[in-house]
Amino acid sequence: MTEKKALCSGCDIYCQVLAEVPASGKVGDVRVKAVDSRPLMANICMKGVHAPSGFGHPKRVTRPLRRVGARGEGRWAEVSWDAALDEIANRLSDIVAVHGSEALAVSTSQWNTQTDNGAARRFMNLLGSPNWISGVAICAGNTAAVNRLVYGWYPYPDFPKTNCIVLFGHNPKKHSWTPIYNAIRRAQERGAKLIVLDPRRSENAELADLWLPLRPGSDAAMCFGWLKVILDEELYDKAFVQRWTKGFEALKARVEEFPLDRVARLTGVAPELIAQAARMYAASGPSVIPWTPITDQQRNSTSAIRLMCTLRAICGYLDVPGGEVLHGFHRDIIHESELEMHEALSATQQAKQLGCEAHPAFTYRAMARLSGPAKRVWGYEWPNLITGSYMANPSAVFRAMADSDPYPVRAFFTLGNNTLMSFANMQLIQRALLKQDLIVAVEHFRTPTAQLADFILPGDAWLERNALADGFGWTSIYRPSQKVVEPPGECRGVYDFWRGLAMRMGLSEAFPWETNEDVLDYRLQRLKQDFASFAAEHAYHMNKLEYRKYERTGFATPSGLVELSSELLEELGFDPLPYWRDDPPHDPAFPFSMFMGVRDDEFFQTGHRHIASLRARKPDPLMFITVRDAAAVGLGEGDWAQVVTRQGRVKLKASLRADMPDGVIRVPHGWWLPEREEGDGTLSGAWEYADAQICPDDREHLDREQGIPHLKGIACRVERLTDAATVKQPSTPYVASSASAGADDPHAA
Ligand code: SF4
Incomplete structure (x- = not known):
């Protein structure tokens, strides 16, 4: 049997896998397997294994x-x-x-x-x-661009050598971002610490040294809290800060606005726990804050990403073994x-x-x-x-x-x-x-x-x-x-x-x-x-990795330094320092906070739902809700409900969970029904199940510098669906009339 080396692109991690060339020459008959099948070495998930049946699906478009x-x-x-x-x-x-x-x-x-x-x-x-x-x-992509604003490249975490891993909401699992999951487990096996910041008691939270159950969307506030501790207790790399940063004193003044009791109010995490985590990160030696799809999607995203950049820079973890490495070309x-x-x-x-x-x-x-x-x-x-x-x-x-x-x-x-x-x-x-x-x-x-x-x-x-x-x-x-x-x-x-x-x-x-x-x-x-x-x-x-390249070249920023305060952003009309924007005022009509964009193991983005073996494991879009909250809105396990925001509504099945905090709902990303024929007025179920229809992009819900939407912490309500006619009714028909400008923006002035 001939084998080929392939990179699975079932998600954005690109696991290196082996693929057996079938005698039939048909993609549906390919067998995909891990390069190394040992536990914690097997970089492959169910989406990779089942990919051939998806590509060989009879409904695939094979002619223009x-x-x-x-x-x-x-x-x-x-x-x-x-x-x-x-x-x-x-x-x-x-x-x-x-x-x-x-x-x-x-x-x-x-x-x-x-x-x-x-x-x-x-x-x-x-x-x-x-x-x-x-x-x-x-x-x-947006995280990479914001990192460039601070020190000119997006650094890559050195999992094999790191002493401490910080997961801001990211939750790599055996079947989701598998290589990261394996890398974290291997690092923990050799003694690396794990700090998890996640509203859910996620799989990684269960395995962490510290779990900080922060409010959705409060990453920037949490980073301010960590910096307050690290600066007050002088836990940063003073030599690096003095030689290689710009704007340290201004940053310090901004951080002073965030005493831990304020950060605790903003994040919902106790001050002692915030301080403990900050000390663990700063005192561990080379540590990593790997990319997270959570901070990417918040109304304070740019500030939060810049603050993470600041943490890795001032603690001396930039471009060092075990820290985060600036690769270059x-x-x-x-x-x-x-x-x-x-x-x-x-x-x-x-x-x-x-x-x-x-x-x-x-x-x-x-x-x-x-x-x-x-x-x-x-x-x-x-x-x-x-x-x-x-x-x-x-x-x-x-x-x-x-x-x-x-x-x-x-x-x-x-x-x-x-x-x-x-x-x-x-x-x-x-x-x-x-x-x-x-x-x-x-x-x-x-x-x-x-x-x-x-x-x-x-x-x-x-x-x-x-x-x-x-x-x-x-x-x-x-x-x-x-x-x-x-x-x-x-x-x-x-x-x-x-x-x-x-x-x-x-x-x-x-x-x-x-x-x-x-x-x-x-x-x-x-x-x-x-x-x-x-x-x-x-x-x-x-290339052979070279560390601390900046000592030879400087950083790829206008000043050649790590720009903790950014003249570039100031010239563009923004605050040169990271900052915090409070949430929009509470609206009692939308009492829950919802985070969305989170994927199921079986699917990536809007794909994979046509693969029978994966769909059998997860036939319906599941909304996670606590037992207490479900009872409050009259929902039982498996009941259909709709989540309503000021933008729209989406139909989901209730999954009662013990790992969620009360008051918080999880909405799955990217659902439609590939098995449903075209022309039914819902675009194959997209107008019933797709989360994009409840996600606003008005000014209050956009990050200022990037203009990307807030997907972590949107106000919503949950309603039980009991009437069959209501259940079948799409929230918006696909044949839209020429609606007036802004009609799709309920917040338009
Ligand atoms: S984690 Fe799964 S879907 Fe993603 S690249 Fe690896 S095998 Fe493919």
């Missing part, structure tokens, strides 16, 4: 489809790739001629498409559109940032990036100011870490699509990204999609978003393509993923899509590589290897 009915009606005709690309190129050219290049917006999910070798941004930059969005705006492999050609996008077009005026943190407007320092330290002006450094603001893009404000966006491409359900304010997103002259979806299935498209182009899957992964530009560790089988039918990789368009739109010179493999060979040429030999020889390839 052109819409022949109304949007959402579910009537399609097969078309050839050439005919589809010809028409898409013609229609896009017409739109650009009338409205300008910025009238194209693109949304992608890189964990689904894996690398596109920079092709999407390359095409957009050469065409002249800055309007690229992605789920990484609320998941790691691999010296000998051409990185995707370079392939993206951001330098080709003019300053005029960069300035048109949607949302950059109000919320510049991860847009060109802020990040371009780091180009000089990036060149000085990392040798390249445009490091696009986790592809999150040069993004448009998603809400601003959807408003431009819906209302032509500040200018029209009339063409929308969505690649492996179920856009409708992946951002806040689903009502707005649907209205935005329905206003488009051209929607193209590169997809495996007719997702709720694809159902509204003009074209669905069949994409390939990770078992069907060769790829190189570098942690989305985060690290200098490159890993190959070998194609195991050919894609079924006419499924193709996204590189082919972008090159196909480029060839038709006068951009062929910038796409000299005919195939994805040609690009991979080009990227490896400095190693004097082609992709095939590289993949055969290496499980991974990386």
